[in-house]
Amino acid sequence: MEAMTSLPLMTLMQLLFDTLLGFALLWLGWRALASPDLFQAIVLFIAFGLLMAIVWVRLDAPDVALAEAAIGAGLTGALLLTTLARLEAKNRSKSALEKKHKVWLMTENVKLKTASFLWLMVILMLLVSGLVYAVLTLQEQTFELQMLVSKNLESSGVSNPVTAVLLNFRGYDTLLEMSVLLLALLGVWSFGGIPKPHESLPGPVLNMLSRLLIPLLIIVAGYFLWVGSDAPGGAFQGGSVLGAAGVLLLLVGWRLCIRFVGLPLRIILVFGLGVFVSAAVVLIFLGRQFMEYPPSVAGALILLIEAAATLSIGITLAALFLVGRPEFRRHK
Amino acid sequence: MEIFYLSIAFFLLLTLLAGLWRVLRGPTAADRMLAAQLFGTTAVACVLLLAQAFERPVLRDVALIFALLAAVTAIAFVRRAWASGEHSDAAK
Secondary structure, eight states: OHHHHHHHHHHHHHHHHHHHHHHHHHHHHHHHHHOSSHHHHHHHHHHHHHHHHHHHHHTTOHHHHHHIIIIIIIIHHHHHHHHHHHHHHHHHHHHHHHHHHHHHHHHHHHHHHHHHHHHHHHHHHHHHHHHHHHHHTSOSOOHHHHHHHHHHHHHHSOSOHHHIIIIIITHHHHHHHHHHHHHHHHHHHTTOBOOOOOOOOOOHHHHHHHHHHHHHHHHHHHHHHHHTTTSSOOHHHHHHHHHHHHHHHHHTTOOOOHHHHTHHHHHHHHHHHHHHHHHHHHHHHTTSOTTOOOHHHHHHHHHHHHHHHHHHHHHHHHHHHHOSBGGGGGGO | OHHHHHHHHHHHHHHHHHHHHHHHHOSBHHHHHHHHHHHHHHHHHHHHHHHHHTTOTTHHHHHHHHHHHHHHHHHHIIIIIITTOOOBGGGO
16 A cells, blocks of 8 residues: 555656756756856866766666766866866966967957858757767667577676676677777877976875775776676776776876886786787687687686776776876986 | 655755855855865765665665765866966956
């Protein structure tokens, strides 16, 4: 009897919660984009990441919620804050020079604005129509796919369906994602060396906090890597937590010893991708398809690939935070 | 009991939205950043309540990540944005 009466109330409460969450998310997204103050926009973006993770929780996608919490709300916020600080430092040193050319720049800017605005609109319209088309042509019944995954779950070597899809059934996706991350780092590195650090020594509070937090972050990264085979978690989640540990180390002023900056760092960066590709290629020589893991060793293979990927993803994210190729410092 | 947890989560979401006022008003960067940190704490509580309400213990891991990484954002702010200084609306 009690269950009967409380059920509609529960649905109503869920509806209220979801509606508020949805509108808050849209509003935050709009404000973050429209805010003229960059710092305010970053804070709004961090709040957006938090709410987005809660939305994924409500959509019953804990794997995505974990990734969003780690990357969207945590790492990206720190990355954006550092970028903003660097931008402002650059602007201060440049502003004296630019004052002379200011009038010229402004007139030029107006001309550029209308032309680039039109182009931007065209590109955005194309993008939006592509997205609308993709949503409209989306298959309605994904139930068959779910059945397909759960039917083949046993041969995948893991019991978490998300990990099974990402590392086994559709391993290509993860492989390409990891290459994208590596390419992003190469892009950042191509901008040149890191600017001279002008950092104060960390105070006693920060010193203590980093000593407590960094081992904890590393343990949690290992936990997510291990738990990924039968519960939400995995290489990307573990990697981003490991990356956060690296970012924290860089923030308190720690730098990689110059001996390890060259080849050793690069080997670790491509280690994940290397293990992934070589496992797939070795299988071809053993008479199987590219990336077709034999069910008997699939579990161990996935764990091996994920362990290598976690390490590489973590180090790549931390290296992204440095903004620039670390080796450059030697020449200066 | 589930309805109780969900109601509290809803209330926390409301307080989070109230906190946005501080983000928009400022006046200093530290006010805004502290509001974001408070959101992090609220989100931890919110996700933990949702984990109880829908009996999904897995969600506690999400709260764990929130709690761990909120500190990283705060430290990035203190070490970079705040240390480089002069970032307050009062100075403008």
